[in-house]
Amino acid sequence: MRPQYEILDALHRARVRHLLVGAAGANCWAFDGSQVFSLPSHEILVEPDPRALRETWSALQRLGYNLREGTERIADPHAPGCAESFACEGRSSTGYRMRDRMLVEIHTAFIGPTFEELWAARRTFLAGELALEVARLGHVLDELWTRNRHFDHLIVSTWSQGMHDMLEPNPEIAVILAEHRARVRAGLVGKDG
Amino acid sequence: MENVREPWKPTRAPEHGTEQFRSHVERFEASRWNVPGTDKGWAERIQDAGNTWGTVVREAPTAPRTRLFEALVDRDVRYLVIGVGGVNLHVKRTRAPLMTKDLDLFLPLDPQNLLRAWEACELAGWTLWSGGEPLDRPRDLLVATRVVRWRALTTAIVEGELPTDLTFVMGSFDFEDVWLRRMGKYEEHVYVDLARLSDILAAKTQADRPKDRSFLADNRALLDDLLRAEGPPDPNP
Numbered sequence: 001m002r003p004q005y006e007i008l009d010a011l012h013r014a015r016v017r018h019l020l021v022g023a024a025g026a027n028c029w030a031f032d033g034s035q036v037f038s039l040p041s042h043e044i045l046v047e048p049d050p051r052a053l054r055e056t057w058s059a060l061q062r063l064g065y066n067l068r069e070g071t072e073r074i075a076d077p078h079a080p081g082c083a084e085s086f087a088c089e090g091r092s093s094t095g096y097r098m099r100d101r102m103l104v105e106i107h108t109a110f111i112g113p114t115f116e117e118l119w120a121a122r123r124t125f126l127a128g129e130l131a132l133e134v135a136r137l138g139h140v141l142d143e144l145w146t147r148n149r150h151f152d153h154l155i156v157s158t159w160s161q162g163m164h165d166m167l168e169p170n171p172e173i174a175v176i177l178a179e180h181r182a183r184v185r186a187g188l189v190g191k192d193g
Numbered sequence: 194m195e196n197v198r199e200p201w202k203p204t205r206a207p208e209h210g211t212e213q214f215r216s217h218v219e220r221f222e223a224s225r226w227n228v229p230g231t232d233k234g235w236a237e238r239i240q241d242a243g244n245t246w247g248t249v250v251r252e253a254p255t256a257p258r259t260r261l262f263e264a265l266v267d268r269d270v271r272y273l274v275i276g277v278g279g280v281n282l283h284v285k286r287t288r289a290p291l292m293t294k295d296l297d298l299f300l301p302l303d304p305q306n307l308l309r310a311w312e313a314c315e316l317a318g319w320t321l322w323s324g325g326e327p328l329d330r331p332r333d334l335l336v337a338t339r340v341v342r343w344r345a346l347t348t349a350i351v352e353g354e355l356p357t358d359l360t361f362v363m364g365s366f367d368f369e370d371v372w373l374r375r376m377g378k379y380e381e382h383v384y385v386d387l388a389r390l391s392d393i394l395a396a397k398t399q400a401d402r403p404k405d406r407s408f409l410a411d412n413r414a415l416l417d418d419l420l421r422a423e424g425p426p427d428p429n430p
Binding site: 126136141155161163166170 | 218219230
């Protein structure tokens with residue numbers, strides 16, 4: 001199983017409500033490879049509940065991840081009230097696994113809608129047998145834009161162009177395609193592919 | 194002179210926050226390649242260098258049983274699939290399922306949990322029956338407490354699927370014991386809590402009804418193979 005799916009599978013088993021957000025979430029909405037961003041980290045939003053966070057951390061540790069908040073290592077076993085404080089204050093933690101350099105960002109807060117609103121609007125996709133719970137594309141792109149970082153703006157702009165080209169194609173393209181189909185019908189060229 | 198066409202250039206996309214951008218997002222979300230249940234595994238696989246990839250589209254999960262399992266997870270219901278329906282989940286998909294007249298879900302003696310299970314059934318479009326009659330309304334904690342006290346059976350029914358029994362009895366087994374030894378399984382893409390095969394068969398042996406004896410005798414070889422494959426329970430569940 002791919003490392004990212006290993007984590008999602010563990011969260012499903014622990015019955016932790018979670019959503020893929022950030023670039024990992026946007027990738028799930030992609031129409032083709034031109035919209036997929038290859039990043040070393042995966043962002044997961046878990047419900048802001050101490051139990052959910054504790055279960056998430058345990059799942060990550062069982063899979064061999066080291067937990068940190070920023071550069072600070074989260075003590076193992078966790079200090080009493082640690083998960084409560086993370087969930088209450090909407091802090092993020094990261095899990096890093098040395099052997100395959102996997103980085104997972106665990107968020108408990110989202111800029112804009114509440115977790116319940118995001119959960120209600122989510123979309124469930126598949127990866128083989130695994131269910132991918134993904135935040136709405138609109139929510140993901142809005143949050144990326146609000147982070148106000150150059151790279152996140154780049155993701156949103158790429159998405160905007162991709163959607164625009166798909167939904168409102170240039171009329172010139174229609175003409176080129178019609179000419180191509182006519183040539184195929186006339187037997188002048190082979191079929192696509 | 195031959196007419197040379199200018200190379201195609203994309204038209205400018207709308208900025209974030211504009212009305213057109215929002216409209217694009219909504220249309221894109223509603224498009225047919227983003228219906229719920231579409232396989233998006235390729236988006237992750239594409240990142241493997243040299244890996245060939247393609248879009249795999251699967252129909253949205255609309256089977257009533259899938260909806261029921263989804264709703265049970267959604268409502269955080271504790272349940273275990275038992276009976277022949279449970280054995281079928283243990284059997285590999287390549288085999289034809291064993292014949293049964295219903296699907297049994299084993300629930301703990303917890304009225305709150307039962308109430309959530311009823312809500313999940315209704316949410317998934319199943320109707321609830323008890324003792325040959327539609328289950329009383331309002332379906333509140335008082336009714337659930339009485340049903341739990343009497344260990345009464347509730348049956349969920351929907352067109353096109355076998356009835357699903359919500360039961361509190363599994364031979365002499367205690368729910369918590371079976372829960373600790375449970376196995377997880379993905380049925381369609383939905384997570385299902387499943388009792389161990391050895392527990393299911395032990396309960397059938399205890400029940401010792403003619404149909405149980407016949408089931409065990411007719412499928413002995415298959416069940417032995419499955420039990421061997423299952424192995425001992427996890428010592429640290």
